[in-house]
Structure formats: structure tokens, C-alpha cells
Amino acid sequence: MTNYFLQAFIYLVAAVIAVPLARRFGLGSVLGYLIAGVVIGPVIGLVGEETSVIQHFAEFGVVMMLFVVGLELEPKMLWAMRNRLMGLGGLQLTLTTAAVAAIALYFEVQWSIAFTIGLIFALSSTAIVLQTFNEKGLNRTDGGRNAFSVLLFQDIAVIPMLAFIPLLALPELVEQAQQAATQVATKHEEISLVAGLPPWAYAIVIVAAIAILVVGGHYLSRPLFRFVASSGVREIFTATALMLVIGIAALMSLVGLSPALGTFLAGVVLANSEFRHELESNIDPFKGLLLGLFFITVGAGIDFGILWQDLGLILGLTLGIIVLKALVLLLISPVFKIGKSDRWLFALSLAQAGEFGFVLLSFTVQNHVLPSELAQKLSLVVALSMMLTPGLFILFERFIEPRYRSAKADREADTIDEHGSVIIAGVGRFGQVINRLLSANGIKTVVLDHQISQVDMLRRINVKSYFGDATRPDLLHTAGIEEASLLVVAMDNRDSAVELVKYVKHSYPKVKVLARAFDRGHAYLLRDAGADFIQKETLLSALELGADAMKCLGFHPFHVEQQKNTFKRIEKRSSDMLYGAWKDDSSGERFDNNYRKLFIELEETIKAAMARDRNDKYAMSERGWTPPPKGYDELLDGDEPLTVKRVDEPLPSTPGDEQIKP
Incomplete structure (x- = not known):
């Protein structure tokens, strides 16, 4: 038991240190997890053979991620994006897969292996690209929107890939695995409902399993969630969400299908459910933690001996993949009218391999499609291409975009x-x-x-x-x-x-x-x-909307206008004080403890001012308003009158805040 605690502590410490540092330097959380794994694995050697065992457990994070992806794919949204999604995303995936496979075939790689490598390298990093877009404000650019369409198509395409890749299993790898399994006797055998069934019966079982998943998800999930939600116990709803995902994954495994495929389909079925957001919020912490653990195990499993042994080959493959994918994206961008700097943003942002590459590589080894030695080399290529992604964004920002901007300005x-x-x-x-x-x-x-x-x-x-x-x-x-x-x-x-x-x-x-x-x-x-x-x-628009909210809750418009003006007056009065605290901070943080203290005091002042009874006076700016009649709150509809909390302590007078008796 002590060993388990120590290992868990090592993994968590590595994540807690590496991920925030990676985010701070603009590398992204995925690269942070990978670097953490590299440090505690090949570099320091704190973890070892147990990494592969933990990785099998951590792969459940991938299953959860695909469930969440399915939840977010509302049919209306997909239909609205159909042209970019299917056209741009489908063309990118097809051309990149074909180009990589063709190059591999040129070097006399077996066709099934070449095709699998093409599928793996056709994917890009959703986590890194979307996070970078958010940080740099590139979401609303034409290049950013088109890149998002391609990333969404790639995430969806992973599902058929997981279903298709096992069909490419190499007979010699399958035979080796069977011999190894025979030599190493295991006490626990895999439970299967389709073992020994003829092909026609196997097909019927698969169709029945998918039908149960779709029909049950549509008709049975809602009564179940309503029953659980009525208990009012949040952790039971969390347990129900986990039960649903684990149960679907188990069902798919029993019939010989990919658990990720099943959970993705379940997510799509539940995308229109009123419990979708609750499911996502309950699953998300487990998904994030397990995914992080998965990426740490990928980094810990990297063999630096292979890297140094084939350094030239791996670096060449990495740069070759980036250049090849960028060229494919640059070629197809004019077809969809992506021009100028957006074209380069579109190409460079998607030129790397993605985190799903690790998932597919692990999946191909388990299903005897790729040799483990080749998968390890390809994992290094995927990781290195992701690590170079921040450099591609720097290249765009510092050299490409300014050239287009200055040329555009000079010309037009x-x-x-x-x-x-x-x-x-x-x-x-x-x-x-x-x-x-x-x-x-x-x-x-x-x-x-x-x-x-x-x-x-x-x-x-x-x-x-x-x-x-x-x-x-x-x-x-x-x-x-x-x-x-x-x-x-x-x-x-x-x-x-x-x-x-x-x-x-x-x-x-x-x-x-x-x-x-x-x-x-x-x-x-x-x-x-x-x-x-x-x-x-946002200040004035937020105040207006907040005032509308108070009116909807039954507050009299006169009282709402008083409270809104009080908020604006105190906010304006405190501006100089907060600005002085911000400017005088010598630490460079700007928002230091003194500033935070003053801000908290401001919030307390606002609360006190809001609680004051001002029905006997009003400011000159409010003289056009008619005060509410006495007993107004008792005239409101409802079983209980809506009242405003009041205190009797007067506020200090403010210069310029003239009060007039009504």
C-alpha cells in the first residue's frame, strides 16, 4: 500500500509543478504533462515498469474525453458547420493520410502500417491549438474558425479510426502475442459475449448492443437522471454519471468493440438532454485528471535510448511531418477562400501531430497493428512536433502576420x-x-x-x-x-x-x-x-442588466435606480485609490496584497451603501423619478412580500452628492 501512495504522490507532484510552468511559458498543459513524465521517468528514474500498468488505467480518461466530445456535438451545430466540417476537415484528413502513406510506401513500408501511420499523423492537437487561440485572441479570425472546424472533424474521425484500425492487425504480431499469452498463464481471463460466435451471430450481437445503447440512452436515461436528481445529493449524480460511462465501456468491451466508440455514441445521444451540462461538469474533473495521468505515462514511457540512437531519423520525421501537413493545409485553403495571413495561421496552427496520436499508437500496439519499437519512435515524433507548436505560433506572430499587415496597410x-x-x-x-x-x-x-x-x-x-x-x-x-x-x-x-x-x-x-x-x-x-x-x-451594460434583474425580482424601479447610481458613485470615487495602489506596487505584480485589501474594502462599502434606506431623500440626478408608494413591497404578487434589507447607519456624505427632500 505504501508503494501505491508514493507513486501517486510522485505523479501528482510532477503534474503540479510542470503543468503551471508549461502554461506560463505558453507550452500548454498537454506538453506540461509530457515533460513531467519525461522528468520522473527517463531523466530521474522515479517511476519504472509500473508505468505501462498505470497507462492502461489512465486510458479511461480518453474514454471519458470522447464521451464529453459526444455531449458537445449537438446535431444543429454540426448541420450549421457541415460545409467546413465535412469539406475542409475531410479533405485535410484524406490528403494528409494519403501523402504520409504514399511516402511510407515509397520507403517499402507494409501498406497496412503505412496507412495506419498516415491516420495517426493526420490528426492535430486540439488541446494545444484551442488553448493558444484563446490566449492570443485568435478564435474570431477566419484562420482560427477554419482551424476549429478541422479539429472538430478530426476528433469525430477518431471514432471510426478506433473501429477500423483493429482490422489492420498483422498476423505475425497476433501470433507472437498468442504465444506470449500461452507462455505466461493468467488466472483471470477476459470476459467476452462474442467469443466463439460465428460471423453472422457476432454481427447480430454488435447491432443489438448499439441499438440498446441508442434506444436506452434516449428513453431510459432521462427517467434515471430525474430520479437521481430528485434526491438532491450531488455525489449520487456524480456516481450515476460514472456508472453510465463505465457501464457503456464495459458493454462495448463485452461485445468486442472499442469502449471509446460506445461512450462517444452515448454522448451524442445525450447531447440534447436537459442533463447534458450536469453530466459534463461531473465527468470533467475525472476526465482531466485521468487524461493528465495518461500523458504523464506517455512521457515516462519515452525511451531516450531510442531517441539518441535514431536522433537524426526522429528529428527528420518530425520536421518532415510539420512541413508536409503545412503544405497540404496551404494547398487546400484557397479552395475554401482562406487567404492572406489567415491562410498561414490555418496551416501553421494545425501542422503538428496531436494528443490522439498517443491514443492511437497505444491502441495499435494493443491490437497488433504496429510493432512496439516502431510505435515508440512515432511517439517521440508526435511529442516533438507538439513541443515545436509554440514556435510555429511565434513564427506567425513575429514574421508572417506583421509582413501581411504592413503590406496590406501600405497597399490599401x-x-x-x-x-x-x-x-x-x-x-x-x-x-x-x-x-x-x-x-x-x-x-x-x-x-x-x-x-x-x-x-x-x-x-x-x-x-x-x-x-x-x-x-x-x-x-x-x-x-x-x-x-x-x-x-x-x-x-x-x-x-x-x-x-x-x-x-x-x-x-x-x-x-x-x-x-x-x-x-x-x-x-x-x-x-x-x-x-x-x-x-x-462592460461596466454600464452590466449595471443595466443587473438593474433589470432587480426589477424582475420585484424591486421598485425608483429603488433600483438609486442603488445603481450608488454603485456607480462609489465605484468612481474609489477609482483613484485603487489606481494609486496599483501604480505604487513595486513588486511588478500590480495586484498585490494592498490592492486586494482595498478592493475588498470597496466591496464592503458597496454592500453597506446598498443596505441603506433612502426612501426619505434622493439625489438631484434622481429628481425625475417617482418614489414608490408606502407599502409597495406588500402589494407585490406572491405568497410572501419581497423586502429589501435595510440598516439605519448613515453613510459618510460624498462631495457633490446633494440630497433633496422629496
């Missing part, structure tokens, strides 16, 4: 033939509202945006705008920054927004700069750069 920047008192930099969803309000009041504006599609869209609705990068000094000069009264910064790139504010306040200090901030930290950076007025983009 519009000639600005009129000036206005206000220049608006960025006319996305935020800047458009500002421009409409100012234009409706007869204020002349000059609208700039660096996205040509955004400018064309505005022109189609008769809003005059100009394509160009507002951070370019020459373009600002052409737009008339010297004569302008205001510059409104509503750009989507937060770093560019800060640099623009800094440049304008330094070069044209008389120009008032009004800036949109994404969050509190961005607001502090803009203020530090010299912006005259800053508005956090």
Missing part, C-alpha cells in the same frame, strides 16, 4: 479627404455606437479601422469610414489630428490602444483622449498612458 490604406472634430479609432461593436450617437447630433467624425471587412460593412450602410491603422503617425496626421478636439480609442487590440494613447498625449497634448478599456487592469494602463476619460466596456 485609404486617402482621407475630410477632417472632423472627433477621430474614432476602431469601429467594432463599441465604436459604432459612439459614432452613431455623435453623428446623430451633427458632430463630424473621422472613422478609422484596420479591418477592411469592417470598413466595407459600414460603407454598405452609408457610414463613411476609412481603412487604415490608427497607430501610424502619418495616417493620424492625414486624418487631421492637429485640428481634432477628441480622439476616441475603441480598438480591439489592447496593447495597440495603450500605445496610441501614449503617442497622442505625448505628441498632441491638447487633444482629449477618450478610451475604451476591456477590464480594470487595462483601464489602469490607459490611465497611466494619459487617457483623459476611460470607460470599461
Whole structure:
């Protein structure tokens, strides 16, 4: 028992240290797990032969992952994405598999092995790519959206791969496995419902098992989940979710099918269930932990002797796979009208092999499709290609995208033939509202945006705008920054927004700069750069929606307006104090303990202000409101009147907050 505790502790310590460090350096959690396995395995030698045994247990994380993938595949979403999903994803998978298999056949590799290698290397890393897209804000780009379609198709394609690959088993490997099994007698034999059945009976059993899975999942799961949910015990619902996944995996194993295939089908069946999100939230922690353990065992199982022995071959294969996949993606991107920098983002982001490659390699060895020595070399190629992925994104960001951006700006920047008192930099969803309000009041504006599609869209609705990068000094000069009264910064790139504010306040200090901030930290950076007025983009809309929520709960509109104004007043009053704490932090963290303490005090102040009874007075900004009549809360519908918690302690008066007796 002590050994089990020690091994579990070693694996967990490795994950706790390596994964956060990998995320911090932009490598992704999957690479963090792999590096952790390499360190505790081949490098230090803390784990050894038990790794293969643990890996069999950890593979259940793959089963859970495919169940969650199935839960997320709603038929409506798949139908809406059908063209990109089937066309782009199917073409990428087919061409990459064919190209890799053809090269392997050229080097006289057996056709079944060549085809299997092609399938494995056709897949890309969903975990690394989507995480990097989220971190770098590339999800909404054309290249990012198309890459997501391909990744989704690849995840779905793993299911038929798992069903098809066992048919490619090599007779000599099967014979060797049977001899080994005969020599090593085992006390526990695998239980099977199809052992010794004729082919026609085996087919009937498989069809019956799938039918039970689909029909039972559709008609029996809901009554079961309702019964369990009625108990109100969360851990029982978690046990039910695990029971469902384990039971389906066991059923598929009994009839000789892949457990992953069964759980994926079950997930698709339950995708429209009202319990889908609850199932996903209960399964997700187990899935993440077991998947992490699986990747650690993959890293721990890497044989560095093989790596150093065939270093040139493995590095050559790694670079060759990346180049080959990138070329295939670059060739098919014009067919789906993916152009310019998006084309390179699409190609480079999917050029690596993926985490499912480890799953398929382990699966091929178990089903006697690939020799274990070859699978180990291919595992090294998959791992190295994933480790090079951050470098591919750096290549895109630092060398490819700037070249397209500068060439595009130099070639297509519009000639600005009129000036206005206000220049608006960025006319996305935020800047458009500002421009409409100012234009409706007869204020002349000059609208700039660096996205040509955004400018064309505005022109189609008769809003005059100009394509160009507002951070370019020459373009600002052409737009008339010297004569302008205001510059409104509503750009989507937060770093560019800060640099623009800094440049304008330094070069044209008389120009008032009004800036949109994404969050509190961005607001502090803009203020530090010299912006005259800053508005956090979500603050007012969130306050309005919160006010609507209070009204829906029965609060009188007058009281809601008072509370909303109180929140805004205290938030504005505390802004200078919090900004000072943020700016004075010498540790570089910016949000240190002193700042957190002040923020907590702000929250307590807001709560106290909200609890104050103000029915006897109101501010000048509220004089147009009619206070609620006495006994209003008792007139509300319902068995129990809705009341507002009140306290009698008065708040300290605020300068400028004039109170008027009603």
C-alpha cells in the first residue's frame, strides 16, 4: 500500500509543478504533462515498469474525453458547420493520410502500417491549438474558425479510426502475442459475449448492443437522471454519471468493440438532454485528471535510448511531418477562400501531430497493428512536433502576420479627404455606437479601422469610414489630428490602444483622449498612458442588466435606480485609490496584497451603501423619478412580500452628492 501512495504522490507532484510552468511559458498543459513524465521517468528514474500498468488505467480518461466530445456535438451545430466540417476537415484528413502513406510506401513500408501511420499523423492537437487561440485572441479570425472546424472533424474521425484500425492487425504480431499469452498463464481471463460466435451471430450481437445503447440512452436515461436528481445529493449524480460511462465501456468491451466508440455514441445521444451540462461538469474533473495521468505515462514511457540512437531519423520525421501537413493545409485553403495571413495561421496552427496520436499508437500496439519499437519512435515524433507548436505560433506572430499587415496597410490604406472634430479609432461593436450617437447630433467624425471587412460593412450602410491603422503617425496626421478636439480609442487590440494613447498625449497634448478599456487592469494602463476619460466596456451594460434583474425580482424601479447610481458613485470615487495602489506596487505584480485589501474594502462599502434606506431623500440626478408608494413591497404578487434589507447607519456624505427632500 505504501508503494501505491508514493507513486501517486510522485505523479501528482510532477503534474503540479510542470503543468503551471508549461502554461506560463505558453507550452500548454498537454506538453506540461509530457515533460513531467519525461522528468520522473527517463531523466530521474522515479517511476519504472509500473508505468505501462498505470497507462492502461489512465486510458479511461480518453474514454471519458470522447464521451464529453459526444455531449458537445449537438446535431444543429454540426448541420450549421457541415460545409467546413465535412469539406475542409475531410479533405485535410484524406490528403494528409494519403501523402504520409504514399511516402511510407515509397520507403517499402507494409501498406497496412503505412496507412495506419498516415491516420495517426493526420490528426492535430486540439488541446494545444484551442488553448493558444484563446490566449492570443485568435478564435474570431477566419484562420482560427477554419482551424476549429478541422479539429472538430478530426476528433469525430477518431471514432471510426478506433473501429477500423483493429482490422489492420498483422498476423505475425497476433501470433507472437498468442504465444506470449500461452507462455505466461493468467488466472483471470477476459470476459467476452462474442467469443466463439460465428460471423453472422457476432454481427447480430454488435447491432443489438448499439441499438440498446441508442434506444436506452434516449428513453431510459432521462427517467434515471430525474430520479437521481430528485434526491438532491450531488455525489449520487456524480456516481450515476460514472456508472453510465463505465457501464457503456464495459458493454462495448463485452461485445468486442472499442469502449471509446460506445461512450462517444452515448454522448451524442445525450447531447440534447436537459442533463447534458450536469453530466459534463461531473465527468470533467475525472476526465482531466485521468487524461493528465495518461500523458504523464506517455512521457515516462519515452525511451531516450531510442531517441539518441535514431536522433537524426526522429528529428527528420518530425520536421518532415510539420512541413508536409503545412503544405497540404496551404494547398487546400484557397479552395475554401482562406487567404492572406489567415491562410498561414490555418496551416501553421494545425501542422503538428496531436494528443490522439498517443491514443492511437497505444491502441495499435494493443491490437497488433504496429510493432512496439516502431510505435515508440512515432511517439517521440508526435511529442516533438507538439513541443515545436509554440514556435510555429511565434513564427506567425513575429514574421508572417506583421509582413501581411504592413503590406496590406501600405497597399490599401485609404486617402482621407475630410477632417472632423472627433477621430474614432476602431469601429467594432463599441465604436459604432459612439459614432452613431455623435453623428446623430451633427458632430463630424473621422472613422478609422484596420479591418477592411469592417470598413466595407459600414460603407454598405452609408457610414463613411476609412481603412487604415490608427497607430501610424502619418495616417493620424492625414486624418487631421492637429485640428481634432477628441480622439476616441475603441480598438480591439489592447496593447495597440495603450500605445496610441501614449503617442497622442505625448505628441498632441491638447487633444482629449477618450478610451475604451476591456477590464480594470487595462483601464489602469490607459490611465497611466494619459487617457483623459476611460470607460470599461462592460461596466454600464452590466449595471443595466443587473438593474433589470432587480426589477424582475420585484424591486421598485425608483429603488433600483438609486442603488445603481450608488454603485456607480462609489465605484468612481474609489477609482483613484485603487489606481494609486496599483501604480505604487513595486513588486511588478500590480495586484498585490494592498490592492486586494482595498478592493475588498470597496466591496464592503458597496454592500453597506446598498443596505441603506433612502426612501426619505434622493439625489438631484434622481429628481425625475417617482418614489414608490408606502407599502409597495406588500402589494407585490406572491405568497410572501419581497423586502429589501435595510440598516439605519448613515453613510459618510460624498462631495457633490446633494440630497433633496422629496
